[in-house]
Amino acid sequence: MFMAMAGYNPDGAITFWQRMEARENQASPPEFLSTHPSSGTRIADIQRELPEARKYYKPR
Secondary structure, eight states: OOHTHHHOOOOOOOHHHHHHHSHHHHHHHHOSSSSSSOOHHHHHHHHHHHHHHHHHHHOO
């Protein structure tokens, strides 16, 4: 939501996290042992929230 309010297209977040997911190390620890959500979890969360975030996005 904050990204969209700041003028960034929220749809770009999915592409960003897909690139991050492609770079993740195969030997990364399971998500429950990590301090951050996995890229896959982030992508799913963003997709769920996109309809609401798009309401705040106003291209400059």
